[in-house]
Amino acid sequence: MAKTISIDPITRLEGHGKIQIFLNDDGGVKDCYFQIPELRGFERFVVGRPIEELPRIVTRICGVCPASHHMAGAKAVDGCFGGEVAPLALKLRDMYYHAHYIHSHIAHFYALAAPDFVCGPTSDPATRNILGVVAKVGLEIGGAVIKARAQAQRIQQILGGRFTHLVWCIPGGVSKGLKPEELAEIRPMVANLYEFTQFSLKLFKDVVLGNPEYVDLILNGPYTLDVQNMGLVDGNNAPNFYDGKVRVVDFKGKELCKYAPKDYMNNVAEHVEPWSYLKFPYLKQRGWKGFVEGIDSSIYMATPLSRLNVAERMATPKAQEAFEEMFGTLKQKPCRALMASHWARLVEMVQNAEMLRKYCADPEITGDKYRVIPHGISGEGVGIVEAMRGTLTHHYTCDKNGICTSANLIVGTTNNNAPIHMVTKKVASTLIKPGVEPNEGILNLVEMAFRSFDPCFSCATHSLPGQMPLEVKIVKNGEVYREFRRKC
């Protein structure tokens, strides 16, 4: 019987994950599977509910990015009511969403990505975590990180009443507006967050780009994937997180499609495998061709890097500077190096902070026309937002009484199910070779493949050791004969 390696559990996208590696008799990788072992069935159990309740229910798909589900749901519900939304509400929702992005991106970069670079990818796992990062960069910076993330959460709370599991969006607008005294409280926080994004970029340049080994790892490690790119863009093909059209560009830069939310069904479909509860989206026009890379592949990724790959420019000036510098340094656009997602995240965060500044300066933002009462029920809506970890689609239909008759959800991380499966196999096959026993180092190198995709849990903030629990088990003839585990 061939040996197998199980990596179980890994922390994942929204719950639990598992990697199963099958070895040949010579010790090389025969095959590798990335499996998601759970389902909760939202698409079924929201049916029969008042449609306006859905945004309050679907937040519970993910407590790490609830605002993404809330906004996509709210937009789908707006569609069900004919689409009229108070213009001020659109601004407020967008403003909220930028703060939400910052909280998530800070958490991911500092708690999960930074340990690999600040401490080093093969440093002692006991200190390769956020505490190790704090030890290296100093308590002052550690405190600044916690403060910045807490401010991003607080801005959401002021705007929408809640951050995790917000209940704020309502057909035609939002349930509460922003008072002048609340705006006064937000302003200094936004100023600090803007400074913090600049600081983060500088830190990245010093720590990561200042180290040729890291640059080599990013550009030439096994962490590349020849698949297509997806992201939401505005009319100028600049990234937009709350609204816009979905643009898909192949890895050589050719636009494959650009569709409005209502046309998602003609462009994206989902494939099912019996060995995972999570579906595998692909480009529908090309058909399902299996887990294959290449210019004709129907597999795409939806990540911070893919968003910047499909964008021709950023929407704000400082972010534009960062964008030009990033692609100038990488010397390829689109960039296929998955690790560049960490950099892309910081570039996006600059746009988030600049947009928050813009809204703080908007004289209309504290207005009181944040809701309109819907005039009728048209019965169908598709809402697409760019969740932090990928394009998120919610499609609802309802009857004439506004009761949900169907819901279809294509979730941010789900887009990346196939790419994660593929890159896991690629990294494992690169590292586990005949005659080479996998050692503790493989754990972090496999994890790094994951981390570039920011699996949903990583955004949860300054997680302590900030690493995914991985276990590699080598089984020979049904007996465990070697095991690797991180030390606590």
Next chain:
Amino acid sequence: MDKKKLQIALYWGAACGGCDVAVLDTNEFILDVAAACDIRMWPIAADGKYKDIEAMADGELDLAIFNGAIRTSENEHIAKLLRKKSKTMVAFGSCAHLGGIPAMANQFNKEEIFEKAYLKNPSIQEGNAAVPTPHTRVEAGELEIPVFYKRVYKLDDIVDVDYYLPGCPPAPEQVKAVLKLIVSGGPLPAKGSVVGASDRALCDDCQRKKEEKMVKQFHRPWQILQDPERCLMEQGILCAGSATRSGCGVRCPNSNMPCRGCYGPLPGVVDQGAKILSAVSSIIDSKDPAEIEKILEGIQDITGYAYRFGMAASLLQRSVR
């Protein structure tokens, strides 16, 4: 491992991650917890594995904090494992406490859920007949995923629970207060207590003006512009506040939106949904059966309103189709 430190584990079953975020939203306090405790397992943050837990002596953990409901065989297995190894077990958040939002699925059977997710769905490839199965034979060998159960259970359906910390998610300040108590080694309340919440109803803490609760017509939240100062129920907007434990900080009514009951029933209440329904029936301003009927037409999906978070803890339990 430091014997003097508190040995703790945090785990999630069928959950969304919001409970873990609630722990992390205690901000710098989490560093104090890390200093005072050995976190032996916390999939989001620390490094314990199932194997490590299995290798422990029974009762070696001082505390296990479990969030999420029980939806699959894996959820059940780990809940039982952690129970065996822990002196104290806390059901953290609405899902572990009452079943939570995932328990809304108990109105449907497993086949209906699978059909919608994998077979009849606008973006599923034409002709797909594949659905996830516990065991799949592939060329290279055997692949396994957990069994999806017929229904969702709350944690104490599966294991003995010492304390309940309610909320979806629990308010971070409540989480902090409870963790502080545990870390300081202070006297703990009686087994079975609900912690991190009050014994009052949400209405008692809600600042909205309450006058007379008599309603001729129910409205859905989008149908009228709410008066931000006045009780939502009095305005005809269904709000579960009177039948729900307080402790969240009144966060939904303060957002101008009605409560949906995530903190669970008041002390001594057997079925939160029944209490919510009696609150509704008590405010209908009519004695005429035909008129009452008409007023009630303004309410849709009463089950999903009364049992938004508590289906697994209700007398109804689940669909038996």
